[in-house]
Amino acid sequence: MKRYAAVVLPVLLAWCAAAACAAAEIAVSLAGEPGKQSESQTIHIDPPAGGKPPDLVFTAGDLQRTVPSTARIDGAQVRVTPVQGVAGAYAVTVNSLPERYGSYAGRIDVVDAEKRRYPPIALTLLVRLSASQQPAFTPPALVLPLSAGGSRWCCILSDRPSKGEMAAVLANLPLGVDIAGVQRSPLMSARGYGELPGEYGPLATARGLVYRVDASHARPDKYTGIAELTLVGSDRRIAIPVEVQVRASPWWVVLLLAAGIGIGRAARWMNDQGQKLLAAQRRLNDLALRAAAMDPDYRRHLDDKLVILQRLLGQNQLARFDTAMADVVLRADLLERAGTLRRYAVSKNDAGAQAALDTVAGELRFITRPDTLQPRLDAIESGLLTEPAVAAADAAPAAPRDAPPAADAPRWRPTRLQWVGILNRTLEMAGVLLLAFVGYEFLYLNGPPTFGASIADYFGALVWGLSADVATRGIASLGRLQC
DSSP states (O other): OHHHHHHHHHHHHHHHHHHHHHHTOEEEEEEEOTTSOOOOEEEEOOOOTTSOOOOEEEEEOOEEEOSSSOEEEOGGGEEEEEOTTSTTEEEEEESSOOSSOEEEEEEEEEEETTOOEEEEEEEEEEEOOOGGGOOOEESSSEEEEEESOOSHHHHHHSSSOSEEEEEEEETTOOTTOOEEEEEEOOOEETTSOOBOOSOEEEEEOSSEEEEEEEOTTOOSEEEEEEEEEEETTOOOEEEEEEEEEEEOOHHHHHHHHHHHHHHHHHHHHIIIIIHHHHHHHHHHHHHHHHHHTSOHHHHHHHHHHHHHHHHHHHTTOHHHHHHHHHHHHHHHHHHHHHHHHHHHHHHHTOHHHHHHHHHHHHHHHHOSOGGGGHHHHHHHHHHHHHSOOOOGGGSOOOOOOOOOOOOOOOOOOOHHHHHHHHHHHHHHHHHHHHHHHHHIIIIIISSOTTTTSSHHHHHHHHHHHHHHHHHHHHHHTTTOOOO
């Protein structure tokens, strides 16, 4: 029994000591850069109570890495040396760190000369990326030019889409590196509009990231932020600045250029025709007031003439209006004179003169040359001033029945002049469109990357459209043939 106890008891004690030692591991964490010696950490191993510091033997196993991928550091590179002048103190270092970065872990067994085990050392080593190995993005910054508005026609009119993406690659990424993930900061407006509306953010790739942005509903401005990428087994974060340049929808530029051209056309029409139309309308209004002051029996002879004048004015036929206006004014003058003479004939009770004047007034409605009635009015006036009143039976015959006015004969223009006029208008329109296209190219396609962020951009497009029409008229007026 004693012999059995002498064999089993040491084994049991050794197992208990080993278990106690395993429960009391010494943790050591080191770090360093590839190709260099790691940092050093000092540990303390206390001697047995009342004893001298033992001569310890340190046996280091290989340091293993599991992420980003499997790698190994030979245990012979691990050094544990006593610290001079300090009892029980030891310095732990790793001689030469490998090129493969990451987190390594291993174990150092500790025994003394009598083979007694001491608490082992649990060693963890972080091989950091050196400054020369610091990955850098290519390109160094992400700049995405986009346009607001998500329709298909916007992409056709603009050289920028409303949805875009841009990739960034880590050019000097060390061998075996894996990307853990990506993060982003909000894309904020430079003018204080807040965060960019819509979906955006980075996606990790094998060698970098891809940043995607949807600016369909964003206000024109510059939006900036940061995208960060982390590497597996590394404490480094690699950041890249992101800038999204959003400009207005191309439809706004087209609309403003068209509005400028329309304003120029309106100003031209106002200068060429509008003032003349207003002056003609004032003349027609004055004539209508004169007609309203005439005798009702005579005024009705001008009603159809006034209607024709108003129709010509509405059709912008100023040349025909001026001709007809001169004719109607002459008729109005003769009717006013006939009315004055008729009142005089009534005061003299001259029925014959009254009938003659009514006949003249009726003829004024249909006669083509009203000036031929002037001698008859002169004769009637002379008779009223010199002759006595005559009976109504001796008066002139009654005025003829109303008949519709003769239609104006069509005025045919020479065919050659018609083609010249068409060519002139075609060249003028082509010039306007060409200058508008140049303005679109200059102001929008090659203009500020954030066109529309300032109200001055919109006014510039409007003024360009206006100047395009003015410049075209100036060029077209050189040697213009008046048709």
